[in-house]
Amino acid sequence: MKSENRIRLNAQNISDNEYFFGHKACAGCAGSLAVRLALKVLGERTFTALPAGCMSAVGFIYPQMAFAINAMISTFPGTASLLSGMKAGLKKLGKEDVNIVGFAGDGGTADIGIQALSGAIDRRDRVIYICYDNEAYMNTGIQKSGLTPFGTKTTTTPAGKNIRGCLTHKKNMFEIVAAHDIEYAATASVGYPEDFMNKVQKAAEASTTSYIHVLAPCPTGWGTPTETAVEIAKDAVDCGLWFLAEYEEGEFKLNRVPKEFSSVKNYLFQQSRFKHLTEDDIIEIERFRDKKWDRMKSKWLNEK
Amino acid sequence: MIKPTLRNYKRPVYITDYPTGPNCESGHLVDKNSGWRTFRPTINLDLCKGCLRCYLLCPDGVIFKSNSKVDVDYDFCKGCGICAHECKFKAITMTKEDKE
Numbered sequence: 001m002k003s004e005n006r007i008r009l010n011a012q013n014i015s016d017n018e019y020f021f022g023h024k025a026c027a028g029c030a031g032s033l034a035v036r037l038a039l040k041v042l043g044e045r046t047f048t049a050l051p052a053g054c055m056s057a058v059g060f061i062y063p064q065m066a067f068a069i070n071a072m073i074s075t076f077p078g079t080a081s082l083l084s085g086m087k088a089g090l091k092k093l094g095k096e097d098v099n100i101v102g103f104a105g106d107g108g109t110a111d112i113g114i115q116a117l118s119g120a121i122d123r124r125d126r127v128i129y130i131c132y133d134n135e136a137y138m139n140t141g142i143q144k145s146g147l148t149p150f151g152t153k154t155t156t157t158p159a160g161k162n163i164r165g166c167l168t169h170k171k172n173m174f175e176i177v178a179a180h181d182i183e184y185a186a187t188a189s190v191g192y193p194e195d196f197m198n199k200v201q202k203a204a205e206a207s208t209t210s211y212i213h214v215l216a217p218c219p220t221g222w223g224t225p226t227e228t229a230v231e232i233a234k235d236a237v238d239c240g241l242w243f244l245a246e247y248e249e250g251e252f253k254l255n256r257v258p259k260e261f262s263s264v265k266n267y268l269f270q271q272s273r274f275k276h277l278t279e280d281d282i283i284e285i286e287r288f289r290d291k292k293w294d295r296m297k298s299k300w301l302n303e304k
Numbered sequence: 305m306i307k308p309t310l311r312n313y314k315r316p317v318y319i320t321d322y323p324t325g326p327n328c329e330s331g332h333l334v335d336k337n338s339g340w341r342t343f344r345p346t347i348n349l350d351l352c353k354g355c356l357r358c359y360l361l362c363p364d365g366v367i368f369k370s371n372s373k374v375d376v377d378y379d380f381c382k383g384c385g386i387c388a389h390e391c392k393f394k395a396i397t398m399t400k401e402d403k404e
Contacts, residue, residue: 011356017306018365021380022333025363027340028384033363044306068308068331193360219384227385227398230361 006205009197015040023066025058028226030190030216030233031132032058035103037193038130038212041200044069046099047086051079051113053105054139054218055132077112079104080120083127099204101128106147107137109213110171117211121180124208128200131173131211134218142221146171149241150285151268151277154221159276169288177211178247184210185247190217191234195244195255202246215242223272232270238262240289243296252300264289307365308333310379337364341383343398349373351395358387358396 007013019039025032031054039046048071050056056073059066074082079102086100104113109131117129136154137143143156150169153159157166177185184206188196196214203210215236217229224232236242239262244255264286268274277285308331316322347358352373359367359374366377367387376387388396 011360014360016369018308019306021308021331021365022310022335022337023364024337027363027382028386029363033361036363036365037360063313063328063332063334065328065330065332066308068306070330190361225385227389229363229384230386230390 006198006201008194009041009201010194014197015043017044017068019044019046019068020059020066021068022064023055023058024061024064025054026218026220026226028219028229029054029058030229031055031105031134031138031218033190033193033229034130034132034196034214034216037190037197038101038103038200039067039069041197042099042101042128042204045097046101047071047090048100049074049079049082049086049102051102051104051108052076052139053108054134055103055105057139074102076108078116079108079113080116080127080129083129084120084123084125087125087127099128100126101130103130103132105138105145106131106133106135106173107143107145109133110146110173114176117177118180121177121182121209121211124183126206126208127210128203128206129209129211130200130203131213132216133173133213134216134221135170136218136221138218138221147173150288151274151281153273153276164276164278164281165273174213174245174247177213178252181250182211182247183208185212187213187215187243187245189215189233189237189242189244191215191230191232191237192244192256193230199246221273223275224270228270232267235262235267235270239264239267240293241267241285243293245296245300251302252296254296254300257297257301261289307331310334310336336379337382338379341378341381342401343383343385344378344401345376345381345383345385345387345396345398347374347376348395348397351393353393353395355392357390357392361386361390 313334
């Protein structure tokens with residue numbers, strides 16, 4: 001990795017080019033922001049594949065094509081296998097100095113596409129896989145996915161008298177990917193955009209597969225005002241329900257360890273999908289958070 | 305600057321006018337998004353410090369650099385208000401669009 005001479009990316013020095021523009025995503029969509037920023041980092045010589053999901057639904061509305069680069073829609077389970085195929089095709093055409101990137105949602109990654117992703121990492125294909133995690137199947141009308149957090153109200157996990165929303169916690173996708181001994185994996189949040197962009201840049205420098213999991217709030221599915229997506233994505237990290245970490249050369253690294261978590265209740269009650277939660281539910285969410293952080297801190301922090 | 309642009313496009317009339325496979329090039333736009341907007345961001349250039357935070361965080365990429373500060377492409381702004389909400393200098397205000 002060329003880490004020594006890497007320039008930290010920020011708003012001042014990223015490319016002016018817009019590779020994802022004029023799309024039909026809902027106003028205030030953080031998923032489209034994640035795609036836009038990632039493509040700004042990766043540049044013109046990038047090929048991208050997107051499965052059935054929000055970003056393909058909003059980017060390819062005939063006769064519109066909101067991507068300024070080569071982009072195509074994959075099958076729902078086949079994002080990563082299509083990336084492998086694109087890699088092989090481009091190699092045959094003699095195009096090696098390109099980036100190949102896939103953008104799949106949380107359902108397309110943690111549920112439907114996990115087998116193809118596992119296969120691509122196993123083959124060590126030089127592709128970048130970015131999961132924009134909006135914590136449910138938003139495009140089809142907010143159904144629970146494997147990455148929907150505990151207590152979330154979705155159309156398939158309604159909040160009623162007996163059951164208050166989603167019964168399971170988020171699947172640990174980052175560590176599942178890292179367990180493949182992948183070259184580079186990271187978690188990010190659109191609330192920390194510079195951190196995300198620099199992780200994309202790092203992923204592009206990997207010589208085999210890399211994976212980035214970016215939290216991208218969905219105003220439509222989360223029940224939040226359109227202007228708050230970035231703030232809420234930052235809040236999620238600050239209250240400890242999401243984390244910024246990297247897996248590189250076999251080692252985990254926590255990029256941000258909050259000295260004190262901000263209020264979980266405040267984070268949850270900004271969103272209508274959590275409005276029904278009781279004090280006990282919030283205690284359960286905090287307990288789960290603390291358990292996860294204790295484990296991450298004891299295993300991933302190298303006190304030197 | 306590379307960016308998807310609006311093109312002249314002849315809408316198909318008969319079913320036979322439709323292509324049988326992909327036929328548009330990258331960055332082929334035929335519609336604006338301005339009709340989605342109910343609130344309009346206005347940038348007060350006296351308060352703007354050119355920090356580019358709004359440019360960085362716009363999900364639609366409609367804020368662009370202009371004379372060391374920023375400007376808005378109103379053809380594609382959906383009026384989500386992230387720019388105004390995130391501006392540390394309160395240089396962007398959202399005002400209700402006048403109904404025509």
